[in-house]
Amino acid sequence: MSQVKLQAPAGEMLRLLEELAAFSAPGPGVTRLLYTPEWSGAQHFLQEKMLGAGLETRTDAVGNVFGRLSGTGGHDKVILTGSHIDTVVHGGKYDGAYGVAAAVTALGYLRDTFGPPRRTLEAVSFCEEEGSRFPVTFWGSGHVTGLYSGGGAADCTDLEGITLREAMAACGYPASGAAALRGDIGAYVELHIEQGLVLEQAALQIGVVQAIAGQRRYTARIGGAAGHAGTTPMGLRRDALAGAAEMLLWLERAAQDAGDPLVATAGRLEAYPGTPNVIPGEVHFTLDIRHSEAGILEGFCRAAADAFAAVARRRGLTLALEETLATAPAPMDPELAGRLERLCVEQGLTHRRMVSGAGHDAQLFAPRCPAAMIFVPSRGGISHAPEEYSSPEELAAGLNLLTALLYELAYL
Amino acid sequence: MSQVKLQAPAGEMLRLLEELAAFSAPGPGVTRLLYTPEWSGAQHFLQEKMLGAGLETRTDAVGNVFGRLSGTGGHDKVILTGSHIDTVVHGGKYDGAYGVAAAVTALGYLRDTFGPPRRTLEAVSFCEEEGSRFPVTFWGSGHVTGLYSGGGAADCTDLEGITLREAMAACGYPASGAAALRGDIGAYVELHIEQGLVLEQAALQIGVVQAIAGQRRYTARIGGAAGHAGTTPMGLRRDALAGAAEMLLWLERAAQDAGDPLVATAGRLEAYPGTPNVIPGEVHFTLDIRHSEAGILEGFCRAAADAFAAVARRRGLTLALEETLATAPAPMDPELAGRLERLCVEQGLTHRRMVSGAGHDAQLFAPRCPAAMIFVPSRGGISHAPEEYSSPEELAAGLNLLTALLYELAYL
Numbered sequence: 001m002s003q004v005k006l007q008a009p010a011g012e013m014l015r016l017l018e019e020l021a022a023f024s025a026p027g028p029g030v031t032r033l034l035y036t037p038e039w040s041g042a043q044h045f046l047q048e049k050m051l052g053a054g055l056e057t058r059t060d061a062v063g064n065v066f067g068r069l070s071g072t073g074g075h076d077k078v079i080l081t082g083s084h085i086d087t088v089v090h091g092g093k094y095d096g097a098y099g100v101a102a103a104v105t106a107l108g109y110l111r112d113t114f115g116p117p118r119r120t121l122e123a124v125s126f127c128e129e130e131g132s133r134f135p136v137t138f139w140g141s142g143h144v145t146g147l148y149s150g151g152g153a154a155d156c157t158d159l160e161g162i163t164l165r166e167a168m169a170a171c172g173y174p175a176s177g178a179a180a181l182r183g184d185i186g187a188y189v190e191l192h193i194e195q196g197l198v199l200e201q202a203a204l205q206i207g208v209v210q211a212i213a214g215q216r217r218y219t220a221r222i223g224g225a226a227g228h229a230g231t232t233p234m235g236l237r238r239d240a241l242a243g244a245a246e247m248l249l250w251l252e253r254a255a256q257d258a259g260d261p262l263v264a265t266a267g268r269l270e271a272y273p274g275t276p277n278v279i280p281g282e283v284h285f286t287l288d289i290r291h292s293e294a295g296i297l298e299g300f301c302r303a304a305a306d307a308f309a310a311v312a313r314r315r316g317l318t319l320a321l322e323e324t325l326a327t328a329p330a331p332m333d334p335e336l337a338g339r340l341e342r343l344c345v346e347q348g349l350t351h352r353r354m355v356s357g358a359g360h361d362a363q364l365f366a367p368r369c370p371a372a373m374i375f376v377p378s379r380g381g382i383s384h385a386p387e388e389y390s391s392p393e394e395l396a397a398g399l400n401l402l403t404a405l406l407y408e409l410a411y412l
Numbered sequence: 413m414s415q416v417k418l419q420a421p422a423g424e425m426l427r428l429l430e431e432l433a434a435f436s437a438p439g440p441g442v443t444r445l446l447y448t449p450e451w452s453g454a455q456h457f458l459q460e461k462m463l464g465a466g467l468e469t470r471t472d473a474v475g476n477v478f479g480r481l482s483g484t485g486g487h488d489k490v491i492l493t494g495s496h497i498d499t500v501v502h503g504g505k506y507d508g509a510y511g512v513a514a515a516v517t518a519l520g521y522l523r524d525t526f527g528p529p530r531r532t533l534e535a536v537s538f539c540e541e542e543g544s545r546f547p548v549t550f551w552g553s554g555h556v557t558g559l560y561s562g563g564g565a566a567d568c569t570d571l572e573g574i575t576l577r578e579a580m581a582a583c584g585y586p587a588s589g590a591a592a593l594r595g596d597i598g599a600y601v602e603l604h605i606e607q608g609l610v611l612e613q614a615a616l617q618i619g620v621v622q623a624i625a626g627q628r629r630y631t632a633r634i635g636g637a638a639g640h641a642g643t644t645p646m647g648l649r650r651d652a653l654a655g656a657a658e659m660l661l662w663l664e665r666a667a668q669d670a671g672d673p674l675v676a677t678a679g680r681l682e683a684y685p686g687t688p689n690v691i692p693g694e695v696h697f698t699l700d701i702r703h704s705e706a707g708i709l710e711g712f713c714r715a716a717a718d719a720f721a722a723v724a725r726r727r728g729l730t731l732a733l734e735e736t737l738a739t740a741p742a743p744m745d746p747e748l749a750g751r752l753e754r755l756c757v758e759q760g761l762t763h764r765r766m767v768s769g770a771g772h773d774a775q776l777f778a779p780r781c782p783a784a785m786i787f788v789p790s791r792g793g794i795s796h797a798p799e800e801y802s803s804p805e806e807l808a809a810g811l812n813l814l815t816a817l818l819y820e821l822a823y824l
Contacts, residue, residue, distance in 0.1 A: 196643025198643075198645065227608075228769070229675065230607075231606065234672070234676075236613065245658075248657040252654045252657075255646050264646075268683065268688050269683045278677075278679050286688035357644070357645075383640060
């Protein structure tokens with residue numbers, strides 16, 4: 001156990017965050033989409049910063065940037081830490097960039113203070129996680145972990161019709177990212193803003209992530225009978241919107257009854273024909289359901305499908321439920337989570353265990369190696385918006401905790 | 413009481429309906445919008461048909477067409493019968509046109525069979541009722557009854573930016589329709605398709621309308637808090653769509669509990685930002701509430717506003733409810749309705765009293781003179797669509813009933 005006094009240079013990290021925010025397309029907030037000039041600029045800038053911090057740097061076949069601090073102990077497995085450099089359109093300064101800036105700062109500080117580690121440390125800036133430009137997500141960590149092997153996804157297009165393959169070629173990357181696959185990752189640690197209200201409402205400094213929730217998405221299509229709002233008595237209606245309303249209320253109540261961390265959301269709803277004096281004959285809505293335990297997630301989704309079918313049957317409506325996405329829950333490594341909790345106590349940081357309802361690069365590592373995630377509070381729970389904010393003190397606390405964990409893992 | 417055997421020529425009326433349907437803009441069904449070439453063609457064609465039926469014809473200052481069968485009894489009040497000639501976009505053959513064709517056919521038949529009446533009869537083809545081209549409704553009957561006096565509505569525009577004033581000028585009508593006002597209408601009788609399911613489901617031939625429902629329309633705007641679908645626990649949400657769903661279910665249940673003829677409809681609903689993984693922060697929906705009694709309508713709308721406010725308060729949502737339309741219920745004349753019921757019995761027509769949930773030209777006459785409406789069944793309750801249909805037998809039954817009433821009122 002480390003009793004060394006660690007004091008990573010938070011000022012350097014905050015400056016780095018500000019510098020990264022300047023690599024943005026015009027408009028409010030930060031817009032840094034995969035393989036755009038601002039994205040290239042940010043990755044080149046980071047590579048220089050890594051060099052300046054005394055790290056060996058390299059870019060892989062899809063544009064992930066690594067900064068390596070080689071270990072002296074003869075271990076063949078690397079401790080990897082970082083996050084993603086891409087943003088949503090008009091996003092904030094912290095989502096992804098915080099974990100990258102902290103990783104570079106922590107490794108530079110550890111090298112300067114303690115010299116080379118026993119085990120190799122690497123900072124990483126993943127090229128893509130958000131799915132904002134192309135309809136793929138985890139393009140960076142997905143290649144490193146083997147989710148993507150260089151196949152079909154490269155033919156998808158952005159809003160301007162440019163294929164992912166063309167965008168890669170324009171940045172000098174090969175058509176296949178297969179060479180980005182790594183078999184030498186021994187642990188993955190990611191520091192990230194919470195993007196939710198939990199820590200702020202509980203007035204805590206740190207969230208130790210115990211699992212990243214699995215996710216199911218569905219599109220529900222409800223068919224009823226359109227009709228004249230004046231001439232169709234209530235008893236002769238098959239109102240698709242009233243049926244949808246009953247389903248949505250069931251969903252909300254059932255999710256509340258299931259308790260945290262279950263969340264269920266209908267984010268998009270469209271009623272047709274959408275005319276004030278016509279009874280809606282058709283309604284489409286989306287479902288997004290998440291939980292950290294596969295069995296509970298599966299059971300809830302099955303119960304929702306059954307409940308919706310019962311509502312539809314009783315009302316004489318048709319129901320088609322199409323699954324559009326399914327990701328498994330990703331448990332974080334309990335041993336690493338335990339270390340983080342102990343380190344919080346040692347550093348006097350208020351903290352709690354929690355589930356991440358949002359997806360993160362760490363979920364791709366969790367099935368392959370011990371993975372850990374640290375959250376810091378997000379003001380108002382706001383993310384993916386220019387108003388995204390975490391205070392310098394909160395960001396510094398997260399950096400210190402990350403640095404302490406990396407020190408234990410690599411130096412002791 | 414008439415014991416004369418009446419047999420109006422249904423074949424002529426059906427032929428007239430088919431001929432009118434040919435005056436249509438291209439596309440499915442019938443599209444005959446106010447002051448368009450197809451509308452002008454239909455009104456000119458009708459004027460010729462009226463002349464052919466031995467009626468004195470004239471067009472008024474807004475394009476209503478009248479065919480007069482002058483009475484011999486020295487009465488100064490006219491018995492007016494007809495409906496409107498305009499349609500919705502891609503409408504059917506029967507809405508409006510049926511009442512016009514039947515009026516012309518009935519008057520021609522009465523004149524041929526019985527000669528001039530004691531009281532003057534007039535058939536009318538109102539220029540506009542639907543509000544399909546310009547954002548005004550009842551442009552024809554509204555001028556005859558004084559709802560419109562030739563003022564501001566003429567400056568509104570259609571989808572192509574043409575003002576109502578310009579459209580009128582292009583057809584040769586003066587800017588003011590004030591001259592269309594009439595003080596000599598002694599009774600108004602309108603034959604129309606039901607546009608609902610009530611008669612079909614009850615397997616009845618005739619609906620004797622006792623009142624046209626009053627109508628209230630509102631736009632509801634619900635404000636909550638948008639948030640990440642994954643990172644916002646159920647207990648920390650202010651989901652505008654879940655709140656709207658609770659309001660819509662209340663509305664449906666309360667309308668069912670209130671019983672016929674109360675109807676309440678949310679026809680349009682939009683959720684913002686409308687993204688599958690974002691909790692809706694704002695929802696807008698429309699309300700359309702109708703009943704034939706002003707007090708009940710008013711009470712229901714007040715109860716809905718209270719219930720919605722309570723839902724919003726409990727959920728921490730904001731609610732803005734804006735009234736966008738309010739029309740009073742229009743009771744039909746009980747004496748005329750009673751005559752119609754007796755005539756149904758005499759003619760062996762199955763029938764019921766009913767409320768019209770849809771608006772009709774008759775509602776503008778009801779406050780000014782005795783008004784009556786006759787409904788015939790609509791197949792599947794479908795209207796305002798190319799599939800609109802009533803069988804020749806149903807249409808003929810309505811024509812016979814109309815003819816019998818006009819005979820009693822004008823000849824006996």
